[in-house]
Amino acid sequence: MKPNFSLRLRVFNLNCWGIPYLSKHRADRVKRLGDFLNRESFDLALLEEVWSEQDFQYLRQKLLPAYPAAHYFRSGIIGSGLCVFSKHPIQEFTQHIFTLNGYPYMIHHGDWFCGKAVGLLVLHLGGLVFNAYVTHLHAEYNRQKDIYLAHRVAQAWELAQFIHHTSKKADVVLLCGDLNLHPKDLGCRLLKEWTGLHDAYLETRDFKGPEEGCTMVPENCYVNRQELEQFPLGIRIDYVLYKAVSGLYISCKTLRTTTGHEPHSGSPLSDHEALMATLCVRHSPPQHNPSPTHGPAERSPLISVLREAWTELDQGMAQGRWWATIAGYVIGLGLLLLGLLCALAAGGEIREVAVLLWTPSVGLVLGAGAFYLFHVQEAKGLCRARAELQHVLGRAREAQNLGPESQPALLLGQQEGDRAEEQ
Amino acid sequence: MKPNFSLRLRVFNLNCWGIPYLSKHRADRVKRLGDFLNRESFDLALLEEVWSEQDFQYLRQKLLPAYPAAHYFRSGIIGSGLCVFSKHPIQEFTQHIFTLNGYPYMIHHGDWFCGKAVGLLVLHLGGLVFNAYVTHLHAEYNRQKDIYLAHRVAQAWELAQFIHHTSKKADVVLLCGDLNLHPKDLGCRLLKEWTGLHDAYLETRDFKGPEEGCTMVPENCYVNRQELEQFPLGIRIDYVLYKAVSGLYISCKTLRTTTGHEPHSGSPLSDHEALMATLCVRHSPPQHNPSPTHGPAERSPLISVLREAWTELDQGMAQGRWWATIAGYVIGLGLLLLGLLCALAAGGEIREVAVLLWTPSVGLVLGAGAFYLFHVQEAKGLCRARAELQHVLGRAREAQNLGPESQPALLLGQQEGDRAEEQ
Numbered sequence: 001m002k003p004n005f006s007l008r009l010r011v012f013n014l015n016c017w018g019i020p021y022l023s024k025h026r027a028d029r030v031k032r033l034g035d036f037l038n039r040e041s042f043d044l045a046l047l048e049e050v051w052s053e054q055d056f057q058y059l060r061q062k063l064l065p066a067y068p069a070a071h072y073f074r075s076g077i078i079g080s081g082l083c084v085f086s087k088h089p090i091q092e093f094t095q096h097i098f099t100l101n102g103y104p105y106m107i108h109h110g111d112w113f114c115g116k117a118v119g120l121l122v123l124h125l126g127g128l129v130f131n132a133y134v135t136h137l138h139a140e141y142n143r144q145k146d147i148y149l150a151h152r153v154a155q156a157w158e159l160a161q162f163i164h165h166t167s168k169k170a171d172v173v174l175l176c177g178d179l180n181l182h183p184k185d186l187g188c189r190l191l192k193e194w195t196g197l198h199d200a201y202l203e204t205r206d207f208k209g210p211e212e213g214c215t216m217v218p219e220n221c222y223v224n225r226q227e228l229e230q231f232p233l234g235i236r237i238d239y240v241l242y243k244a245v246s247g248l249y250i251s252c253k254t255l256r257t258t259t260g261h262e263p264h265s266g267s268p269l270s271d272h273e274a275l276m277a278t279l280c281v282r283h284s285p286p287q288h289n290p291s292p293t294h295g296p297a298e299r300s301p302l303i304s305v306l307r308e309a310w311t312e313l314d315q316g317m318a319q320g321r322w323w324a325t326i327a328g329y330v331i332g333l334g335l336l337l338l339g340l341l342c343a344l345a346a347g348g349e350i351r352e353v354a355v356l357l358w359t360p361s362v363g364l365v366l367g368a369g370a371f372y373l374f375h376v377q378e379a380k381g382l383c384r385a386r387a388e389l390q391h392v393l394g395r396a397r398e399a400q401n402l403g404p405e406s407q408p409a410l411l412l413g414q415q416e417g418d419r420a421e422e423q
Numbered sequence: 424m425k426p427n428f429s430l431r432l433r434v435f436n437l438n439c440w441g442i443p444y445l446s447k448h449r450a451d452r453v454k455r456l457g458d459f460l461n462r463e464s465f466d467l468a469l470l471e472e473v474w475s476e477q478d479f480q481y482l483r484q485k486l487l488p489a490y491p492a493a494h495y496f497r498s499g500i501i502g503s504g505l506c507v508f509s510k511h512p513i514q515e516f517t518q519h520i521f522t523l524n525g526y527p528y529m530i531h532h533g534d535w536f537c538g539k540a541v542g543l544l545v546l547h548l549g550g551l552v553f554n555a556y557v558t559h560l561h562a563e564y565n566r567q568k569d570i571y572l573a574h575r576v577a578q579a580w581e582l583a584q585f586i587h588h589t590s591k592k593a594d595v596v597l598l599c600g601d602l603n604l605h606p607k608d609l610g611c612r613l614l615k616e617w618t619g620l621h622d623a624y625l626e627t628r629d630f631k632g633p634e635e636g637c638t639m640v641p642e643n644c645y646v647n648r649q650e651l652e653q654f655p656l657g658i659r660i661d662y663v664l665y666k667a668v669s670g671l672y673i674s675c676k677t678l679r680t681t682t683g684h685e686p687h688s689g690s691p692l693s694d695h696e697a698l699m700a701t702l703c704v705r706h707s708p709p710q711h712n713p714s715p716t717h718g719p720a721e722r723s724p725l726i727s728v729l730r731e732a733w734t735e736l737d738q739g740m741a742q743g744r745w746w747a748t749i750a751g752y753v754i755g756l757g758l759l760l761l762g763l764l765c766a767l768a769a770g771g772e773i774r775e776v777a778v779l780l781w782t783p784s785v786g787l788v789l790g791a792g793a794f795y796l797f798h799v800q801e802a803k804g805l806c807r808a809r810a811e812l813q814h815v816l817g818r819a820r821e822a823q824n825l826g827p828e829s830q831p832a833l834l835l836g837q838q839e840g841d842r843a844e845e846q
Contacts, residue, residue, distance in 0.1 A: 071814075074807040075522070077800045091818075094584050094811060097522060099498070115800070120588070161517050165543070169591035352775075359782035377500045377538070384497040388517060391494075395514075 012045040013176035015272035034062040046134040076115015092122040131170035135177035150316020156187030160194040200240035200252040209257030219260030222271035249284030320379035327372035334365035435468040436599035438695035457485040469557040499538015515545040554593035558600035573739020579610030620664035623675040632680030642683030645694035672707030743802035750795035757788035
């Protein structure tokens with residue numbers, strides 16, 4: 001690589017709001033999105049909420065000349081909704097489906113059926129290894145009483161861990177997607193602190209778009225204004241995040257977002273705004289590059305956010321166990337009722353009523369059984385995330401207190417982490 | 424690192440057969456396992472089928488002085504059954520739960536409820552980064568008519584991909600576990616070809632244990648001899664696999680397995696045999712080390728096994744879709760029946776029978792609905808694995824035909840992979 005090496009990368013991200021039969025003007029918006037992507041010819045276009053594979057196939061055909069490589073990340077029952085179009089060959093791809101993703105009985109929210117995930121693409125550009133991630137976390141339906149908070153924090157942690165473990169040899173890491181997290185939300189801070197990723201909106205000196213970088217704005221005709229009641233300017237939940245290894249410097253030259261209208265035709269492409277970033281990667285003396293590995297001085301915010309996330313996951317776990325216990329009682333009562341009904345039917349007393357009630361009682365026991373199993377699995381999933389987090393917390397604390405060279409201290413951190421895990 | 428650098432690592436692996444209430448002499452075997460591990464003081468003990476967390480906690484307490492670090496990998500409803508005890512501090516850990524893992528309605532097999540997974544530990548030993556993986560794939564209940572074959576192949580692929588993507592900066596990779604795969608089975612070949620892992624049993628010059636390295640032998644009093652009818656010597660389904668980066672050489676100095684009896688007391692520790700490997704890592708000129716990255720000459724077996732796995736996943740996908748279609752018809756018929764019953768009840772004809780049949784019909788529709796959703800998700804999971812595999816196949820083919828330097832050829836491979844994905 002030459003010392004004056006410099007690489008520009010134009011990236012596009014959009015949550016497409018592509019729910020078949022439900023999203024307004026879907027076919028038209030997908031068509032216009034295809035036209036727009038062809039006109040702009042980005043290096044990489046990362047899309048979320050492309051729920052219909054037909055939409056992906058349509059875009060694929062349309063974009064083939066400008067974006068010869070593409071991939072649709074399949075998962076769950078409906079799908080992850082994630083896909084990607086690339087001007088450059090995709091060397092490798094894989095995906096990770098989040099362990100926890102809402103509740104199957106919250107059918108009207110539907111997230112559980114989607115199989116929310118993070119997709120990874122490995123690209124080789126200018127001699128560098130680029131790991132590009134695209135993701136979509138669980139939606140937030142009620143900010144005041146968010147029953148999915150623990151799940152979203154667990155997803156943010158799994159996402160951070162997936163990036164951490166799969167990007168160790170990457171020169172540049174890029175994460176785009178709809179995180180369903182406001183910039184100061186716990187999940188967002190956790191993700192950024194643990195991965196060392198930087199937020200294009202906060203880093204760039206050249207931003208054009210809605211105030212505060214919002215990606216859901218009241219000006220957009222598809223946005224449900226009631227949902228934005230608390231936020232008159234809109235909310236920022238879609239992100240372009242990046243980092244580079246020591247020796248390389250990555251910056252966001254420009255960041256543009258749509259402003260409730262498609263730049264050319266005027267109608268929005270989606271209920272979310274699109275993010276368009278021009279990133280620049282160049283050589284840099286190591287000291288100019290904020291290292292993704294935290295030094296002792298930088299550990300304090302990491303420790304604080306890890307502690308906060310630990311508490312949230314712990315509460316979620318307790319809640320999950322509580323629901324499992326309730327379901328256990330219902331199963332017990334249902335079984336008692338079934339026994340009673342059998343006895344009544346055998347004894348000939350109110351036989352017809354007993355026979356009539358028998359099937360709903362079986363239904364009750366089976367339903368409560370499924371509910372029990374689901375919440376046992378939920379508690380296990382949260383416990384797993386909490387254990388990983390606790391381990392990192394233990395090591396970060398020790399490194400802060402005693403310096404990173406101190407091996408016995410690190411070991412102690414490990415033990416502390418493990419002890420807490422036993423709780 | 425000194426030029427005469429050499430590192431010895433003693434590793435223990437056992438499928439513990441620790442099913443609460445069902446596995447014979449469980450408490451006694453766990454106690455003896457603890458005594459044995461304490462006596463032998465391995466560097467790393469990787470265990471499978473520790474289904475009870477109480478057993479893990481018991482072992483943890485017992486092994487604390489000799490193995491200060493430990494972790495239990497929680498997942499699914501019952502758990503992954505995986506845990507690890509280490510003499511050395513664990514730097515990091517995480518896990519990946521397999522997307523596909525049997526069928527929830529096969530309750531008597533129970534694998535679906537376990538949340539089978541692969542656990543990853545990162546250790547720093549002698550200045551080297553060690554990635555140790557522990558796993559347990561779906562059991563094989565009927566070798567002649569194996570309804571889980573596609574799931575096990577998909578699991579082997581996910582396992583291989585997880586190792587591939589998370590070990591890029593590791594100096595040494597170690598995988599232990601019960602793969603439920605015979606050495607020449609498709610899943611085993613796929614895993615070895617794609618990761619470049621070597622089989623300790625095949626590599627070592629000093630093996631002591633049952634003939635052909637079997638890890639389930641008829642001499643073991645806990646083994647169901649009927650299951651081994653086809654294999655009078657036993658079967659080899661538990662493995663120690665490893666590789667090192669170029670510049671390092673890893674070899675298996677000795678490999679011992681138990682032979683149906685615990686070495687000291689005579690009674691078996693489990694229905695599986697334990698594997699005890701002494702590994703040695705030292706410097707090596709790059710050419711002495713078989714590279715995990717396949718050169719063109721080495722690609723032929725990779726291509727052949729990828730093609731075979733592609734076919735298997737494709738068949739599994741077709742099967743999954745077929746079941747979903749059948750379930751779709753049943754839902755349709757169930758809804759028709761419900762309509763008919765409502766009409767009969769409203770009309771007053773055979774009213775009692777109609778009311779009685781109503782609830783089972785609702786049950787039928789709901790059951791078929793759940794069955795439908797499960798198989799839609801299964802087909803999506805298999806399709807995802809097939810797409811990843813197809814991509815690797817396309818690139819491997821091009822690299823074989825046109826040499827690894829040919830970028831346009833690689834791009835073509837990408838396109839081919841993507842075209843097939845569209846099928």
